[in-house]
Amino acid sequence: MNIISALIRAFEAQTKKKARFVQKLEFAVNSTYIANNAVYKIETESKSYIFKVYSNAGWPENGKLLYVSQKLTEYHIPHAELLMRITSRQRKDKRHNIW
Numbered sequence: 001m002n003i004i005s006a007l008i009r010a011f012e013a014q015t016k017k018k019a020r021f022v023q024k025l026e027f028a029v030n031s032t033y034i035a036n037n038a039v040y041k042i043e044t045e046s047k048s049y050i051f052k053v054y055s056n057a058g059w060p061e062n063g064k065l066l067y068v069s070q071k072l073t074e075y076h077i078p079h080a081e082l083l084m085r086i087t088s089r090q091r092k093d094k095r096h097n098i099w
Contacts, residue, residue, distance in 0.1 A: 017044045
């Protein structure tokens with residue numbers, strides 16, 4: 001299974017919404033492509049979602065993004081909602097973490 005298929009399956013299972021369109025977004029910092037993760041935009045009938053897929057199964061550290069999200073909420077700082085985390089331990093291909 002490729003990463004887009006896995007992302008769609010995880011998204012639809014978690015949100016109970018049908019993915020209508022998926023697009024990989026390309027980002028660069030100072031003209032250098034960031035290779036340790038990929039960003040995907042998933043569109044549904046009513047809304048768009050952004051997912052980050054980390055290519056290093058050990059990154060980010062376990063609990064880090066949840067902690068940061070909780071602190072941003074605690075201090076009333078607007079931020080993206082953390083919907084799910086699927087670790088390589090939960091996936092068959094063992095290559096990616098999906099946020």
